[in-house]
Amino acid sequence: MEEALLRSLTxxxxxxxxxxxxxxxxAEDAVQxxxxxxxxxxxxxxPRDPKGWLVTAAWRKFLDAVRAxxxxxxxxxxxxxxxxxxxxxxxxxLQLYFLCAHPSLTxxxxxxxxxxxxxxxxxxxxxxxYLVPEATMAQRISRAKRTIAGVRLxxxxxxxxxxxxxxLVFNEGYSGDVDLAAEAIRLTRQLAAGIQHPEVxxxxxxxxxxxxxxxxxxxxDGTLIPLADQDRDRWDTHLIAEGxxxxxxxxxxxxxxxxxxxxxxxALHADARTTEETDWLQIVEWYDELVRLTDNPVARLNRAVxxxxxDGPRAGLAALRDLxxxxxxxxxxxxxxxxxxxxxxxxxxxxxxxxxxxxxxxERDHLTRQAARxxxx
Amino acid sequence: MAKYLLLKHYRGAPEAVNDVPMDKWTPEEVTAxxxxxRDFAARLEETGEFVDGQALSPEGTFxxxxxxxxxxxxxxxxxxxxxxxxxxxxxxxxxxxxxxELAGELSAAPGxxxxxxHEWLExxxxxxxxxxxxE
Numbered sequence: 001m002e003e004a005l006l007r008s009l010t011x012x013x014x015x016x017x018x019x020x021x022x023x024x025x026x027a028e029d030a031v032q033x034x035x036x037x038x039x040x041x042x043x044x045x046x047p048r049d050p051k052g053w054l055v056t057a058a059w060r061k062f063l064d065a066v067r068a069x070x071x072x073x074x075x076x077x078x079x080x081x082x083x084x085x086x087x088x089x090x091x092x093x094l095q096l097y098f099l100c101a102h103p104s105l106t107x108x109x110x111x112x113x114x115x116x117x118x119x120x121x122x123x124x125x126x127x128x129x130y131l132v133p134e135a136t137m138a139q140r141i142s143r144a145k146r147t148i149a150g151v152r153l154x155x156x157x158x159x160x161x162x163x164x165x166x167x168l169v170f171n172e173g174y175s176g177d178v179d180l181a182a183e184a185i186r187l188t189r190q191l192a193a194g195i196q197h198p199e200v201x202x203x204x205x206x207x208x209x210x211x212x213x214x215x216x217x218x219x220x221d222g223t224l225i226p227l228a229d230q231d232r233d234r235w236d237t238h239l240i241a242e243g244x245x246x247x248x249x250x251x252x253x254x255x256x257x258x259x260x261x262x263x264x265x266x267a268l269h270a271d272a273r274t275t276e277e278t279d280w281l282q283i284v285e286w287y288d289e290l291v292r293l294t295d296n297p298v299a300r301l302n303r304a305v306x307x308x309x310x311d312g313p314r315a316g317l318a319a320l321r322d323l324x325x326x327x328x329x330x331x332x333x334x335x336x337x338x339x340x341x342x343x344x345x346x347x348x349x350x351x352x353x354x355x356x357x358x359x360x361x362x363e364r365d366h367l368t369r370q371a372a373r374x375x376x377x
Numbered sequence: 378m379a380k381y382l383l384l385k386h387y388r389g390a391p392e393a394v395n396d397v398p399m400d401k402w403t404p405e406e407v408t409a410x411x412x413x414x415r416d417f418a419a420r421l422e423e424t425g426e427f428v429d430g431q432a433l434s435p436e437g438t439f440x441x442x443x444x445x446x447x448x449x450x451x452x453x454x455x456x457x458x459x460x461x462x463x464x465x466x467x468x469x470x471x472x473x474x475x476x477x478e479l480a481g482e483l484s485a486a487p488g489x490x491x492x493x494x495h496e497w498l499e500x501x502x503x504x505x506x507x508x509x510x511x512e
């Protein structure tokens with residue numbers, strides 16, 4: 001039995017229960033219970049129709065829960081138990097993405113709910129991925145469900161909220177025993193299959209292009225390898241080709257957005273054999289687009305790095321001058337540009353400062369080594 | 378989400394506003410204080426923000442390596458050591474502002490006279506995994 005298959009069926013089964021009259025919170029609980037039963041029963045007795053089995057089991061769990069608490073019956077069954085005709089499953093799944101990313105939810109709640117209801121992960125798996133106790137994650141999920149209790153599934157929504165949630169899951173990185181990056185890609189693929197939207201495609205391309213470099217980004221012990229030093233033979237050319245193709249199709253629709261712009265930058269890196277062969281001028285242009293689209297200070301910071309490569313470190317430092325020095329990674333970028341400009345003592349001091357300000361341990365270790373390298377006699 | 382450590386000091390933090398040692402409180406004030414702390418943790422569990430919390434004994438030992446084949450050297454406790462940690466709580470919250478808000482609530486725990494202690498708590502962010510997308 002494949003866990004992936006089971007999990008991919010989750011949103012459609014929740015959708016069917018909701019169409020039959022269950023409210024979302026109860027439907028979601030019932031499907032979780034059915035998934036647990038499937039994991040127990042299927043290895044010895046595999047069903048011919050896995051989805052039909054899950055719908056039947058989940059519906060039974062739902063009815064059990066309602067009977068166990070008849071006072072809640074009126075609230076939880078809107079229609080009678082008679083199921084309507086064949087549901088439109090793609091729509092159901094899409095509506096679940098929107099519901100789980102509802103703007104009334106905090107980012108952390110939206111992430112947790114999406115991973116459970118759309119991703120089919122258990123509360124325990126999500127808790128382990130985010131390194132919090134299972135009880136804490138269970139509370140986060142049930143509060144999220146209460147927050148959206150009054151929201152109907154078929155309301156129009158903004159796909160941008162869903163994309164932000166999926167981006168957060170992907171960017172969480174590779175900690176824990178659930179591969180959140182791979183899960184984010186799976187969920188974004190599923191979304192892209194159900195909705196024609198250039199930014200959905202842009203985000204999928206961005207994820208694939210970054211995922212392609214995953215093995216080259218760190219040594220086996222977790223030490224960071226910066227882009228310039230990565231063994232580009234270890235980049236996954238299939239993922240790159242797929243990401244580039246998806247991006248080109250999206251760009252041809254001429255509705256640019258931040259994820260397409262970010263993916264374009266990743267694609268230009270993926271296309272180069274070395275840092276020197278990289279088309280930095282085009283990368284600077286894409287950062288200009290990104291700044292225009294988002295006015296994000298981090299994009300301006302990364303733009304300064306690209307300017308430093310395209311026009312030399314002095315130009316990069318000039319681009320840095322307009323930015324707020326309290327930005328995360330500002331001292332790291334300044335250190336790099338000063339080193340390239342030959343100001344070694346300044347660079348060493350800034351690397352040490354950047355190490356103290358780093359938000360992650362691998363980054364801190366990397367920056368400390370950079371400072372030590374320049375300070376070595 | 379970001380994890381923060383809330384550190385409570387026996388010694389080493391700036392002086393609290395209501396700075397009366399606990400053994401000078403009435404038993405009821407001690408009970409009220411403990412209940413406040415317990416309720417605070419329970420509330421964080423309900424909001425899905427609680428990760429861990431522990432109290433530490435004030436009596437500790439300093440230990441260091443003393444060379445190949447020799448047992449570690451132990452020493453202390455040192456009365457003159459500036460910093461002495463009383464306990465910690467780890468929270469997982471959406472923003473820094475939320476972490477500050479919670480630390481403020483914890484610092485309002487009642488002490489002598491049933492009035493808030495206004496104790497200084499230290500708030501320290503955890504280092505995280507590096508983000509996947511950096512350029």
